[in-house]
Amino acid sequence: MKYEYLTNTDLDKAVNEYITVLKAQGLAPKAEIVPVAKAAGRVTAKAVYANICAPHYNASAMDGIALMAQITFGATETTPVRLKNTDFIQVDTGDKMPDGTDAVVMIEDVVRDGDDVLLFSAAVPWQHVRQVGEDICAGDMILPSYTEITPAALGAMLAGGVLTVDVVKAPIIGIIPTGDEIIPPCENPESGKIIEFNSTIFSGILFSWGAIPKTYEIVKDVKEDIISAVKTATEECDAVIINAGSSAGRDDYTNVAVSTVGEILYHGIAIKPGKPAILGYAKDKPLLGVPGYPVSGIIVLEQIMKPVIEIMTGKNLHREEKVVATLGRVLTSSLKYREFIRVRLGVNETGEYIATPLNRGAGVVTSFVKADGIIDVPQDCEGYEAGDKVEVTLLRPRADLDDSLTIIGSHDPLIDEVIDILKIKDKATVVSSSHVGSMGAIMALKRKEAQMGGIHLLDEKTGEYNISYIQQHFPNGGVTLIKGVKRVQGIMVAKGNPKNIKDFSDMTREDISYVNRQKGSGTRILCDFLIKEKGINSKDIYGYDREEFTHTSVAAQIATGTADAGLGIFSAAKIYGLDFIPICNEEYDLLVDDEALNTDKVQNFISVLKSDELKKRLAALGGYEVY
């Protein structure tokens, strides 16, 4: 089959066609018979009908006497009916109704008179009898086809005399990782080697969809080896995912392997990330080429594999929940591609959702760990302005979001430690925390996008922290400053300080490469203050424009030797075994929206902030002074 590598194919068109072709090739759910006791969570492959009634006999619903109601007719308070002991039979709850009886009189209403019994009111036929079929009647449909079997449905089937059930067989999905640089996960990888974790992510996703993942050994970029691996997996599995090599580059053999073992319907889809996907098949078995970056891979699985798995499993996997959110920042998007943007969602005091786009790098797997939802930006859309309303497909339960505490601002490890302590105290705690720097905190609180944010903003004139910024940005109040910690800021340098850096004026030296923090961060403001104080022109510092977003990422650059110095907190230097030249003791505080101040979630956070447990943890991190 001839095909071209195109990247302008519409996703929906391609997926619909893929499904149509696969179905025409015979793709359908396969069935297997399992004992009902093992069928929880499975999906029925055909309708289930009751074999017997439940209850399957007429049973007494009370302790008392069983009799024919007719013989009690006429009984009243003043004219009781007298029964001989041959007229009734004593029964307990659950006992089969004796033949020739159609009602039960409760033991409380039975008056003994020697061997006889007196009744002072008439029984109604079938009173206190649990009749045959009260719950289920033989022949009734208990469950239709393609219905997920709940625990209660297990009970209904067993009660209806159904002991085995036809369920959809879980499809086996082969995963083939390929690539010369790829190595299995390890703690100490060599430079240039890439840890292969996509197959683990994909396995987790496929398993959650009701499929059985089967991961093969890593295959090198050798054409024949890849073809042979795809051939084997196609024989052994119901579908195959070939990870990476799906572009049209020099060492990309996935397309060759797929078109050798089967056919290619599309190569390349107009989505971002995920563009170089390959939609192939061998008879009724889908063969999917998935790009190598983890985020691209997840998007391709979600958008292309999920509808295929839905057919194979009979499950309804596409009932995502959607909410309308306000965009916290501008979001640009390419006109060439439909883009899937991960976002964090916060909810403000009026119940409005605020979406903050996360790092869009296709290699940034943590963006999916942090993401609360995804914005699907159409191909012909250039993006949105801050404040625009956008539809967000949720990645976690809406109830979790509605209860979540949104923290946007400067990052300090203490935020993560507080969250951890909160989770230990109450597992239901949900905190959404984004790192956008101290000025980002002020902006987010102004726009009511967050309940809280960390700030450490030095006023050059007064040498005081935070207060003047709040006075300037919130002239009418509306926020409260909760004192956090004092922490040591300083210059991080390689262990042993090989370049003999003494203070910030050394940064202009020709042999020094600097790594900076992003604009708007408190540390950057401190840095700008330092060079001004020393009369340094920022152009004279090599790497002043190299911006990192956290203390640890600055430390990481220095630790790997790609920078000689950077400003950051002591605890970050400590983690990376760096030397540290203290510069100042700054005040890292929390700015809280007054409307949220008295909510449980904020108060819980503040109480942990003041707790001994946190003090202990900060002491271990080092460089902190608590009030």
Add this chain to the structure above:
Amino acid sequence: MKYEYLTNTDLDKAVNEYITVLKAQGLAPKAEIVPVAKAAGRVTAKAVYANICAPHYNASAMDGIALMAQITFGATETTPVRLKNTDFIQVDTGDKMPDGTDAVVMIEDVVRDGDDVLLFSAAVPWQHVRQVGEDICAGDMILPSYTEITPAALGAMLAGGVLTVDVVKAPIIGIIPTGDEIIPPCENPESGKIIEFNSTIFSGILFSWGAIPKTYEIVKDVKEDIISAVKTATEECDAVIINAGSSAGRDDYTNVAVSTVGEILYHGIAIKPGKPAILGYAKDKPLLGVPGYPVSGIIVLEQIMKPVIEIMTGKNLHREEKVVATLGRVLTSSLKYREFIRVRLGVNETGEYIATPLNRGAGVVTSFVKADGIIDVPQDCEGYEAGDKVEVTLLRPRADLDDSLTIIGSHDPLIDEVIDILKIKDKATVVSSSHVGSMGAIMALKRKEAQMGGIHLLDEKTGEYNISYIQQHFPNGGVTLIKGVKRVQGIMVAKGNPKNIKDFSDMTREDISYVNRQKGSGTRILCDFLIKEKGINSKDIYGYDREEFTHTSVAAQIATGTADAGLGIFSAAKIYGLDFIPICNEEYDLLVDDEALNTDKVQNFISVLKSDELKKRLAALGGYEVY
């Protein structure tokens, strides 16, 4: 420890106290270490920090040449910079950045001039370099404690050099079924024997909560045996559920067993169903006595065991979704108990949810199969009027409900068969179908509670079906009648017609016991018409007040010999092997709300109604004539 069997204990108070006592006894999540690849869906037992950065080296993000950006400074369109082949190193995407380089120039921007290279624009330091820690920095917290591990989180851990993870160990929950009449599930149970399916339901529920159920053999109602079984299970499991025998009756030894092996905190809770629960413990192990009716058991598990399992698993299981619904009928509730009422939910064209209470019998497990949600009626509430707004806790995803087709009306097996065919065509189909009789359909459509309902209403004067009822109840229109099928109604009698019944006038015979349908059902209206026609007084028919809700349940009564005759459709008689005396050929049609008529869900239903597949199925059921 002394205790009393009380049934006025408040549920919340009891559960809070139970949790407090269990925690004081040491109940807490246990941890185990598992490989990250096996940790999908598990819950972290402590915070996870990255061991290494991801990426763990500076990598080229493009195919091109790596160099020191400095040496390119000053390059412009008109004044290119010339580089010797010792000034740069060729790199591919993903390659480690060679020592002494800090930028990559894309191959497209490299102009070869012999061995030299010309660049027409300056490189910015760190351009096209994927820097160390772009995704994760060593020391960063990847996940806090008690967080469910998503597939993406597996990738983040492996990328961060984390190969094993401390997760919460799944607790093992013992389930001991007890009772003299209890037998394992079978296809042909003896009368008086009760099929034991509760342990299967409980296992399914516990498994869905992340626990490992362990079901023991059935124990007879022998005090010593029950004590010994509870003792063994307490040793082998983390918690024990003793099913039934939890009342204070003659053969109820669960309380004795629990107080012998451990302690009882509460016996009896003011809830319905679920009153005779036993909240006990042996050291830090919960011992829960659960009543025998399946619905009571499920409620007790949900209300009392779930919060305990939450502690043991570290999972957040109580984030149910709630909606406000309008009650379709009056709902009475006892002032003595807090009641949990299962309801069906429909959604009308204006998006309003309508709740219809289901059978409240504690033995009716199908009520949980059919239920879309639960209404929690407070103890001091007498119930609600039809039309009242009530809060409903959902048992299925809200998105499913929002798309569902609500059918309320007369039942015919063809409704179930159409649903099954719809599910086979589109697995995402959700239909909510309630059987309330033909007049119920008219009322439901008047109140806009349903999109559709089955009706077969005979006009005594004209002999015509359905039309005159619609004219009377919808004088201004608003509904459309979709012709369904003709079906044979008749008298169902035991096989061989042993009592020699010829027509309806035989029903007054002294040796005949009749079983009727509920008022408002089309079959009941037919029945009332028949006795009027024959001049029979309903008081002269024994069992005229005995009401069943479906054709099959009428047939079931006759099949078990507790009634001699009843009116119903041919297909029901056929399932039960009954003889059938045809009376008339009635018209079973579908009444559709005009506002819903053109929706996909209604149109899909109608198209299946007219399909050959349905005709084939109706032919197999028998007694139908299709238009």
